[in-house]
Amino acid sequence: MSRTLANRLFIALQHLIPQRWLSERMYRLARLQWPPLKRLIIRRFARTYRIDMSLAQEPDLDAYPSFNAFFTRALRPDARPLDPDPAAILCPVDGAISQIGPIESGRLIQAKGRDYSVESLLALAPGELHPFEGGRFATIYLSPRDYHRIHMPLDGRLDQMIHVPGRLFSVNAVTAAGVPNLFARNERLVCRFETEIGPVAMILVGAIFVGGIETVWAGEVTPPHSGLEPQRWDYEVDDQCIRLERGAEMGRFNLGSTVILLLPPGQAEWESGLTPGDVVRLGQRIGTRLDAKAAGHGH
Structure with missing residues (x-):
């Protein structure tokens, strides 16, 4: 399949899928706190996207109560220094x-x-x-x-x-x-x-x-x-x-x-x-x- 055709099919699918329904299901899934499931989701996500947890304020993946808490994690105060120039x-x-x-x-x-x-x-x-x-x-x-x-x-x-x-x-x-x-x-x-x-x-x-x-x-x-x-x-x-x-x-x-x-x-x-x-x-x-x-x- 050509890339152009694949892109057209992807866009067509975007119009057909129940966007809100899927997003609401994801919202609930991201906030589940059942330890086996949230641990599996967090660990697989961190591995798939190669998340550098050394930058996080809390580097322990198991410390997060839900996937959403992990996803919106805070960084260490020194991880992103601000440009000091007021201009x-x-x-x-x-x-x-x-x-x-x-x-x-x-x-x-x-x-x-x-x-x-x-x-x-x-x-x-x-x-x-x-x-x-x-x-x-x-x-x-x-x-x-x-x-x-x-x-x-x-x-x-x-x-x-x-x-x-x-x-x-x-x-x-x-x-x-x-x-x-x-x-x-x-x-x-x-x-x-x-x-x-x-x-x-x-x-x-x-x-x-x-x-x-x-x-x-x-x-x-x-x-x-x-x-x-x-x-x-x-x-x-x-x-x-x-x-x-x-x-x-x-x-x-x-x-x-x-x-x-x-x-x-x-x-x-x-x-x-x-x-x-x-x-x-x-x-x-x-x-x-x-x-x-x-x-x-x-x-």
């Missing part, structure tokens, strides 16, 4: 760059020859404006072997969170190339922050078997995979407002997917040389604040 925009996750570049004419690149709109990604109402035109985006894919907590690229104050119900297509190079508007169709959580460079958005995209997306301020947002309309939370600017420091954890996935980072225009640039396929790590510099660079604080 650096940090990578928010471990993963690989799927696409990176400018936001032009309200469009983001999904794959070669395929793009989609910022409005659809952010689930904006018709005519609703956004602050990212002319800015920059980075799409970072998390594989099953990666660390699955998401951290802040900059100091930020939470302005808004939107849970967008949607499909649960698998997210990988094949579906990115073959499923139109993939990231704007899948279930996702849109988190918008006010930062020192202005508004920044982090979009946590769900996928098949991603049975849970959660944040540090709201806990588990999904599941349930229910409802047809987006749910929106606006956060007040007061003494109780939610502020997160650069490098602090902001959320996590159960099973892998994708984080999309949006930056405003004229405020930052990506590191030169970053291209699709590059492996990146939490805490490394992936961009630079232009205000700091102009002031002589960049590298």
